[in-house]
Amino acid sequence: MLTPPVSDISTKRNGIKAWLKRKLPSSSVAMEQKLQYLLENIQKQFDLLGEQQLKREDRILSESNEQNEILKKYMQQLAARLDNLEKRQNSELAVLKAELESLDNILANNQLSVMQKIEQNEKNILRVVHRRSDRLEEIDNRHTPRTDISFEVALAEHCNLRCAGCDHFSPIAEPEFVDIEEFERDFSRLSELFVGKAQEIHLLGGEPLLHPKIALFLVIARKNFPQAVIDITTNGLLLKQMNEEFWTSCRENKIVIRPTKYPVNLDYDALEELAAAHNVEYRYIGDTHDTIKTLNKYPLDINGLQDARRSFRLCHRANKCIYLQHGRLYTCTVAPTIRHLNQHFGLSLSEDLADSIDIYAAKSAQEILEFLAKPIPFCKYCMPEKSQSGLAWRQSEGKLSEWI
Ligand code: SF4
Numbered sequence: 260m261l262t263p264p265v266s267d268i269s270t271k272r273n274g275i276k277a278w279l280k281r282k283l284p285s286s287s288v289a290m291e292q293k294l295q296y297l298l299e300n301i302q303k304q305f306d307l308l309g310e311q312q313l314k315r316e317d318r319i320l321s322e323s324n325e326q327n328e329i330l331k332k333y334m335q336q337l338a339a340r341l342d343n344l345e346k347r348q349n350s351e352l353a354v355l356k357a358e359l360e361s362l363d364n365i366l367a368n369n370q371l372s373v374m375q376k377i378e379q380n381e382k383n384i385l386r387v388v389h390r391r392s393d394r395l396e397e398i399d400n401r402h403t404p405r406t407d408i409s410f411e412v413a414l415a416e417h418c419n420l421r422c423a424g425c426d427h428f429s430p431i432a433e434p435e436f437v438d439i440e441e442f443e444r445d446f447s448r449l450s451e452l453f454v455g456k457a458q459e460i461h462l463l464g465g466e467p468l469l470h471p472k473i474a475l476f477l478v479i480a481r482k483n484f485p486q487a488v489i490d491i492t493t494n495g496l497l498l499k500q501m502n503e504e505f506w507t508s509c510r511e512n513k514i515v516i517r518p519t520k521y522p523v524n525l526d527y528d529a530l531e532e533l534a535a536a537h538n539v540e541y542r543y544i545g546d547t548h549d550t551i552k553t554l555n556k557y558p559l560d561i562n563g564l565q566d567a568r569r570s571f572r573l574c575h576r577a578n579k580c581i582y583l584q585h586g587r588l589y590t591c592t593v594a595p596t597i598r599h600l601n602q603h604f605g606l607s608l609s610e611d612l613a614d615s616i617d618i619y620a621a622k623s624a625q626e627i628l629e630f631l632a633k634p635i636p637f638c639k640y641c642m643p644e645k646s647q648s649g650l651a652w653r654q655s656e657g658k659l660s661e662w663i
């Protein structure tokens with residue numbers, strides 16, 4: 260390193276001395292004043308700096324407040340949006356909840372209705388099964404010889420009421436009464452065959468009360484069948500006019516008055532009281548006080564082209580409405596009364612002896628019961644599958660259409 264020459268250093272030192280001499284006060288007072296001046300000057304500089312600092316802080320603070328306001332507004336907007344969102348969310352949730360509940364209800368209702376339908380179907384199936392099994396039982400019963408006999412017999416073929424389509428053809432029957440001697444003979448023979456036992460015997464017609472000697476028939480019927488339920492099946496129109504002999508015979512022979520309630524002008528309550536006053540049992544057909552008669556229609560095929568076995572199988576009158584007439588028994592009431600239709604309309608539906616069994620020729624009750632459980636030739640005229648029930652009751656106009 261190069262060291263400056265001594266002459267240069269001394270020159271500079273003199274220069275500094277001169278400068279200090281010029282700058283420094285020449286006395287301590289002056290020095291003090293100078294210092295005072297410097298201190299004040301420094302203080303001013305501090306104050307100035309302080310002011311500037313405060314201004315800067317104020318400026319920063321005010322700028323910060325503006326930003327804060329903006330932020331605050333922004334936050335408020337955000338809060339409002341959040342609030343809206345929450346409200347929308349809540350309302351959508353409420354809608355969803357309601358829809359869910361309604362779906363639940365629909366599901367529950369559907370389930371209930373499905374269960375109800377299943378239950379109803381089960382009932383319907385059971386009903387059909389029961390009906391079919393009843394029908395099968397009926398068919399079986401028709402073809403099975405009965406163990407005891409019940410039968411009916413007409414005391415009069417004609418009738419004073421004339422119901423449309425009457426299956427005894429009474430509205431078109433000529434007046435005809437059963438003969439009392441024949442009646443007694445037939446009852447005696449049946450009593451002999453069935454050892455005095457029958458379940459039910461219906462004395463009917465036509466209208467049985469039209470027979471002037473009805474009281475005597477009751478005696479004969481009871482004498483031959485002491486234990487049977489014997490009734491007079493009647494339309495009741497003549498009951499009020501019956502004499503004491505009739506009522507006494509009913510009472511003494513334990514005959515039941517069995518009227519059908521027809522929609523005619525008849526005081527049925529008064530008839531009940533009348534029977535009660537004579538101590539005679541009075542029971543409506545069907546054992547109900549309310550049922551009013553409707554009509555059944557059993558149409559015939561007058562050409563006789565039906566399958567007799569099938570007709571018998573479907574017929575609810577077969578082997579049930581067993582009918583006694585002129586010493587013969589029929590499995591139903593149609594074949595023995597068809598003569599009224601033939602006579603009235605000039606028809607020729609066959610009246611075959613093979614339709615009935617001769618009670619005098621029959622060797623036993625069993626032979627009769629077996630005969631009654633089989634189709635007869637006349638079944639070829641019947642169409643039981645076309646029979647109608649529950650038709651409004653009306654009087655006959657005597658037209659063939661009521662029976663075909
Ligand atoms: S009341 Fe009627 S159904 Fe009975 S026999 Fe007379 S017409 Fe026939």
Ligand code: SF4
Nearest residue numbers: 570574577591638641
């Ligand atoms: S004739 Fe007619 S009503 Fe008589 S049993 Fe035969 S199908 Fe039945």
